[in-house]
Amino acid sequence: MLQFEAKPERPDPVYAHKLQELIGGAYGEMTVTMQYLFQGWNCRIEGKYKDLIMDTATEEIGHVEMLATMVARLLEGAPATATAEAVKDPVMAAVIGGMDPQQAIVAGGGALPADSNGYPWNGKFIVASGNLLADFRANAAAEAQGRLQTARLYNMTDDPGVKEMLKFNLARDTVHQKQWLRAIEELEADGLETDVAPSALFDEENQEHNHTIWHLSDGPDGNKGGWSTGEDRLDYLMDPKPLGGPGTAPKPDPALYGTYSATQDTVGVVKGKAQEVKNKLS
Numbered sequence: 001m002l003q004f005e006a007k008p009e010r011p012d013p014v015y016a017h018k019l020q021e022l023i024g025g026a027y028g029e030m031t032v033t034m035q036y037l038f039q040g041w042n043c044r045i046e047g048k049y050k051d052l053i054m055d056t057a058t059e060e061i062g063h064v065e066m067l068a069t070m071v072a073r074l075l076e077g078a079p080a081t082a083t084a085e086a087v088k089d090p091v092m093a094a095v096i097g098g099m100d101p102q103q104a105i106v107a108g109g110g111a112l113p114a115d116s117n118g119y120p121w122n123g124k125f126i127v128a129s130g131n132l133l134a135d136f137r138a139n140a141a142a143e144a145q146g147r148l149q150t151a152r153l154y155n156m157t158d159d160p161g162v163k164e165m166l167k168f169n170l171a172r173d174t175v176h177q178k179q180w181l182r183a184i185e186e187l188e189a190d191g192l193e194t195d196v197a198p199s200a201l202f203d204e205e206n207q208e209h210n211h212t213i214w215h216l217s218d219g220p221d222g223n224k225g226g227w228s229t230g231e232d233r234l235d236y237l238m239d240p241k242p243l244g245g246p247g248t249a250p251k252p253d254p255a256l257y258g259t260y261s262a263t264q265d266t267v268g269v270v271k272g273k274a275q276e277v278k279n280k281l282s
């Protein structure tokens with residue numbers, strides 16, 4: 001059974017192509033499914049956090065299923081063979097022009113594990129670091145991007161059946177954003193994490209540079225934000241100076257054939273300057 005109904009009123013192969021973004025896009029349901037599954041499997045503490053992660057992972061599998069079903073139904077009757085004949089009809093030509101041919105050729109009129117441009121879903125889209133604070137922030141961000149894209153797709157159709165399903169998806173993305181934000185607060189309340197991930201090495205990190213924002217662009221208003229006022233403010237460094245020397249790479253390995261001149265690398269320039277001084281002195 002589907003978690004929610006996925007019944008379009010009529011086929012729409014162009015929209016089926018667009019919906020691929022919510023399945024196999026960087027912020028699609030495949031991403032949140034695999035992201036939450038791996039976070040759950042890698043979670044080192046039993047209990048509420050792991051169970052929340054696994055509950056949500058399982059729900060996201062259901063969203064992949066709903067969208068894949070919706071895509072197959074939107075492709076119902078879509079021309080797969082009679083293209084030449086069909087394009088004579090201007091309406092059909094437009095439809096075919098926007099179709100994803102792989103949905104017919106590869107998936108036999110169904111959904112693909114790919115985005116709306118056909119780019120295949122990729123395991124690199126997911127974040128599962130083992131640090132729950134870092135991961136929950138990535139989760140809230142993924143749900144925000146997912147809800148944004150769902151909202152945009154909601155405005156690209158007037159099919160009541162599609163809209164009904166997307167209304168459900170929007171609602172679930174609302175809940176998921178809120179739950180991850182709440183879970184972040186709870187990690188802090190439980191003393192497991194602070195507001196910076198990982199909550200470690202605070203004494204070791206550079207103490208002079210752990211509370212300053214560097215004014216490095218031409219934009220003059222960065223220091224007008226709330227982040228640079230109040231007790232917990234981040235100080236704005238209005239005229240920062242470089243702390244390091246020239247970022248010159250070392251002499252290349254001759255076997256790698258990097259363009260190189262001994263007299264023009266940093267070491268050569270310094271040597272040349274030293275020689276100049278020596279000459280003046282003698």
Ligand SMILES: [Fe+2]
Nearest residue numbers: 029060063172
């Ligand atoms: Fe989802």
Ligand SMILES: [Fe+2]
Nearest residue numbers: 143172173176
């Ligand atoms: Fe979600």
